[in-house]
Amino acid sequence: xxxxxxxxxxxxxxxxxxxxxxxxxxxxxxxxxxxxxxxxxxxxxxxxxxxxxxxxxxxxxxxxxxxxxx
Numbered sequence: 001x002x003x004x005x006x007x008x009x010x011x012x013x014x015x016x017x018x019x020x021x022x023x024x025x026x027x028x029x030x031x032x033x034x035x036x037x038x039x040x041x042x043x044x045x046x047x048x049x050x051x052x053x054x055x056x057x058x059x060x061x062x063x064x065x066x067x068x069x070x
Contacts, residue, residue, distance in 0.1 A: 019044070 021029065026040075033040045 029040045029043050033043045036043070
């Protein structure tokens with residue numbers, strides 16, 4: 001699997017989490033990852049960054065795995 005540019009950096013500052021998905025959702029995530037030529041983890045991180053940005057827009061956007069306050 002080809003990794004996205006943001007994944008090519010060392011995993012410094014990254015925390016690992018275990019998440020369970022219904023089989024159908026996981027299959028969809030795998031299809032998205034394959035189309036984008038990235039990992040499922042990248043797809044999930046991207047989705048969570050967008051979710052957090054929508055939930056707390058006044059606190060800034062998520063950038064490179066951390067929340068930017070500004």
